[in-house]
Amino acid sequence: KNVKAFCCIPSCCLMTLYKAELVVPLPSQRWAEIVATSLSVDTELRNSCVHRDIKAENSTLSITLQSKNVKQLRTSYSSTYDMALVAIRTLNAFGDPQTVVSSA
Secondary structure, three states: OOOOOOOOOOOOOOOOOEEEEEEEEOOOHHHHHHHHHHHHHOOOOOOOOEEEEEEEEOOEEEEEEEEOOHHHHHHHHHHHHHHHHHHHHHHHHHOOHHHOOOOO
């Protein structure tokens, strides 16, 4: 039989590729860009094991994580979620940096 397989990982590696997505609606495009930039600064500790893609589209933050190891994916998802939550809470508490009026 002629069987064709389409896969995102090299054919030499037959492990399952796990994927997790986090989609967060935010009040504005600017907020989505700020949070995406904040998260993009920190790279994964095991960059070869977990691939992270962060996008800000319109007023939505989209984060996609992929890994061959489900435990590392879960750990990365949890820490990415926590970092996004801190960035969003900071924006809620202090507002958009462009709208802050300097007293000097």
